[in-house]
Amino acid sequence: IMAVQISPSILSADFARLADEAAAVQNADWLHVDVMDNHFVPNLTIGLPVVESLLKATSLPLDCHLMIEDPDRWAPGFAEAGAGSVTVHAEAAKAPVRTLRAIRAAGARAGLALNPATPVEPYEDLLGEIDMLLLMTVEPGFGGQRFLDIVLPKIRRTRSLIDRHGGRVWLQIDGGVSVETIERCAEAGADVFVAGSAVYDSGDPAAAVDKLRELAEG
Numbered sequence: 001i002m003a004v005q006i007s008p009s010i011l012s013a014d015f016a017r018l019a020d021e022a023a024a025v026q027n028a029d030w031l032h033v034d035v036m037d038n039h040f041v042p043n044l045t046i047g048l049p050v051v052e053s054l055l056k057a058t059s060l061p062l063d064c065h066l067m068i069e070d071p072d073r074w075a076p077g078f079a080e081a082g083a084g085s086v087t088v089h090a091e092a093a094k095a096p097v098r099t100l101r102a103i104r105a106a107g108a109r110a111g112l113a114l115n116p117a118t119p120v121e122p123y124e125d126l127l128g129e130i131d132m133l134l135l136m137t138v139e140p141g142f143g144g145q146r147f148l149d150i151v152l153p154k155i156r157r158t159r160s161l162i163d164r165h166g167g168r169v170w171l172q173i174d175g176g177v178s179v180e181t182i183e184r185c186a187e188a189g190a191d192v193f194v195a196g197s198a199v200y201d202s203g204d205p206a207a208a209v210d211k212l213r214e215l216a217e218g
């Protein structure tokens with residue numbers, strides 16, 4: 001049995017009340033922070049200064065998802081600041097092995113993210129360098145988009161790949177995760193679930209986290 005983890009995305013939270021929005025999901029495992037630079041994705045969100053403030057404002061570990069160009073330059077700084085996990089996109093990293101090692105050396109878990117159309121097979125040899133593989137189930141850039149079912153076969157293939165390598169690497173799913181879609185993702189082999197709008201647009205974020213966890217646990 002896999003341990004299910006829920007990582008609410010503050011992209012759908014009220015940015016003027018981030019400490020309260022973090023406190024509203026204390027029953028979650030992580031707080032997912034979407035860092036966007038308006039180059040890798042067509043949206044601009046938050047950066048290191050906000051992450052540094054959030055680290056002081058919440059006891060939840062931060063799960064930083066960097067949707068930026070030149071993650072090789074920026075990712076180690078998020079780990080050094082105290083993020084629990086730092087994930088870089090394979091499409092953007094020019095020196096992923098060096099960057100993933102720098103994240104780990106700074107004491108954080110290292111994640112590698114793949115867009116919906118990026119195949120997982122070329123990255124098999126990097127499994128030993130990472131603690132989490134993130135499969136995007138929407139095109140990155142915005143919350144509230146519709147879940148892309150076409151990624152489900154890749155989730156299954158990735159689960160087999162990870163299990164063949166000992167099953168240590170976490171498999172995270174991000175985009176369109178809701179009460180409608182989380183069971184399919186869990187059945188396909190995901191174990192860490194990011195949810196933004198499904199948590200923060202629900203009226204009761206903590207109850208939404210519990211409900212998503214219950215559905216994913218089956």
Ligand code: DX5
Nearest residue numbers: 009140141143144176196197
């Ligand atoms: C999208 C971000 C997601 C986003 C998910 O590019 O990476 O983390 O917050 O939002 P929902 O859960 O609403 O699809």
Ligand code: ZN
Nearest residue numbers: 034065174194
């Ligand atoms: Zn994200």
